Amino acid sequence: MTGEQFKDAATSCAADIEQYFASLPSRPVLPSVSPGYLRKILPDAAPEHGEAWSDIERDIERAIMPGITHWQSPKFAAFFPASTTYPSMLGEFFSSAISSPAFNWQCSPVITELETVVLDWMANMLALPQTFLSKGQGGGVIQLSASDTIVTVMVAARERYIRRQLEREGVTDSDAIEDRSCEIRSRLVAVGSEQSHSSTKKAAIVAGTRHRSITTHRSNEYAMTGEDLRQKIEELHAKGLHPYYLTVTLGTTNTCAVDDFDSIATVAKDFPDIWIHCDAAYAGSALILPEYQHFSRQMAFVDSFNMNMHKWMLVNFDASLLYVQKRRDLTDTLSITPAYLRNQFSDSGLVTDYRDWQIPLGRRFRSLKVWFVIRTLGVRGLQAQIQHGIDLGNLFADLIRSRNDLFSIVAEPRFALTVFTVNPLRKHPPQLENNASNGTDPRPYQDSHVAMDPATNDQEIEEANEITKAVYETIDQEKEVFLTSTALG
Template sequence: MDATEFRRRGKEMVDLIADYLENIEQRPVYPNVEPGYLRSLIPQEAPEEPDTYEDVVKDIERVIMPGAASPACTELETVMMDWLGKMLKLPEEFIAGTHGQGGGVIQGTASEATLVALLAARSRTVRIILANDPQRPETDITSKLVAYASDQAHCSVERAGMIGGVRMKKIPTKQSNKYAVHGETFLKMIQEDKAAGLIPFYVRTEHTTFFERTKHTHPILRTEHTPSILCNAEQIWMHIDAAYAGSSFICPEFRPLLNGIEFADSFNFNPHKWLLVNFDCSTMWVRDRSDLIGAFKMDPLYLKHDHQESGLITDYRHWQIPLGRRFRSLKMWFVFRMYGLKGLQDYIRKHVELAKEFETLVRADPRFEISADVILALVCFRLKGSNEMNEVLLKRINNGKKIHLVPCQLSGQFVLRFAICARTTESRHVREAWRIISQLAEEVMQELPH
């Protein structure tokens, strides 16, 4: 949708809202539908080709209005999470509309998903241990729990550990192993911790994480002794966070990066990062929804309703930290239909191509080096030479206010990161960015001793 069409459609939408408000007294205050009404009104999967805007808007009255805010808000979310899960080819257990026990939920941010998974894991582990040893005080169990993440993991993991009040350990990685967690290293940690009386219960891992803006490990699952299999054997909850990379898994050529998902208990990524859905929209799936509900469930009288034990509906308030919820699945519905799966795949592929174009420019310049394989739309690169020189270069680039880069650290090296992430980025922007970087690099190299 270009700006001209946006003007037209935006104004139609303003009228639609005004009409709704002017005639609201004609509508029932409470919906006249049965639980589960929505699923049969829309397709089982996202369209391959784009729908027209007219068709999408017509469906507001047909699909949403009969279910008003509730249950439409909940039911559209369940079905959109199924649509997206199917686009990613998640194992069937994670899809709600199957015989499995899983399903999806929209969280605000990946940090919340990390925390929710950790809390669910904590409660599951306590329950398992108490089942065998009912006399053991719960505080004795929780004080011995230990969660794990790669030493390259995002800070939100540590934060989740702090909030949940559990010990958090970092699994060391090495550059020679492409910052992957090595299965034997992890196994050894688990064995030592158990010998010391601790209770390993949770690991958060990133797939394709060295593409991530903030994380740089190789997929934990692709080491020889896969920790994922360890996790299942040890009843350690495995949460996979692919906050950035996840969007690319809708393309068959990138889907292998998610291999191993079949061992995970929960999975999360952020469509608000790279799938054209506005912030916030962090999508999380769990293999067994009873694990989540066990961690949070509270049922006071004023939140009771007739259908809660029917199994037909999802009480998302048991799936998250806040109680209140917004109608975030509407934006997924609009985006998936306006682009179609093919349009979204094209979008991902175009960004990856633009990153490759940038990589080619960097590699052609002997002053620079590429710091990690370029697989998605993020290029980690640096000037050959000191960290100081790269820090000065970054400062010059950002002070120019024409482009903006965020750094990271890889094995003690200060690294610049070039990310393609705007909807309107074209080849000319990439070339212009490289022109700026290249020119500033020349200035910096002249000023600083090598």
């Protein structure tokens, strides 16, 4: 493809993409294809000779679109938002043109420097404690996904624990360090709550350590508490095991629960060798709004924090931000410098080499799209966008409440997520107490419903789970809207 042909193709693609967004409301949100559909419509082998762009472009609608679940569709209410925007797409466009796997500063200084600047901007926009900024001992880095950030910090946590223990024991001989490290590692346990995202469990598999969950309770809105944590730590110690890492969550995947940071922080003071990571993959975006920034201030006790701009913050996948209070906690574990990676700039200690903050060597120029999005919307525009999501979530919850003959809210709307069940069949529909008849309340149902009664017994929950699943599956088959179901104990 020549430069001239590229210009024509890119112009045509831009028009296709604009048209795609315009057509989204009228497209079914879910595809109707059967497994293996694509193999049937594509040739068995790669083309012998190159094809014209116009032929390739035609296959977007013919072969690709039928297999797309439209995450950008207004009918998509499943999983979490994975929003994209035009400025974000333009960032990807330039980034792919530059295509520099900038693992160190020298590879493309601006790729490192822009990342540091926009991550500091974001830390301030989210009102994180100043210790997470690059001007001190902390800083941020953009990684692929929240799962990546969790594996990265868990491995760093494991090695930090081992380093400290070796130091306490005065082990210095290199063979002895290796042997003793293996022994220590075999007793280590990563801990999360039952509601932590599965990435914590997966990270423990990768880190090669045990994993234990802390039970959460409906009566406590599924939040982990300091008391639960202390009990788990003591139980593990009694078995000769050593907790070295903990995930706390701001906005759990099931119900957007927020762990009880204050009580956890108090317990954490007694166990300074445990690395505490806050996973705010989805709900972290809400910290851009002042009324949520009391959570940001609570982050002073965590070693690291992640949020995904690619969920709710209008940057297309992938852009997961990881912040640490002490960057050396990462680099002490992840920095290995063979001769071919040495250079005068890295040796000077004056530059950041983000390869030492992550597991892979190469990295994408992700900060460009983040920069484009922040500049195009501004802080105010991003705040308005998040507020709009929260307002829609509250409206949705009000609509659910207005039909309390059919539905019960399991977890009140938080960060735009409402979790509800279809009422068990044998449960008598609750009576509307304050209905519209007196005409004084524009939301007549407002006081007529309480969230699922905490006294609801296990059998009722089981029934509610089952009927909810059946209703969910029917909705799913109709493909008109796409929701996500879950099961709670």
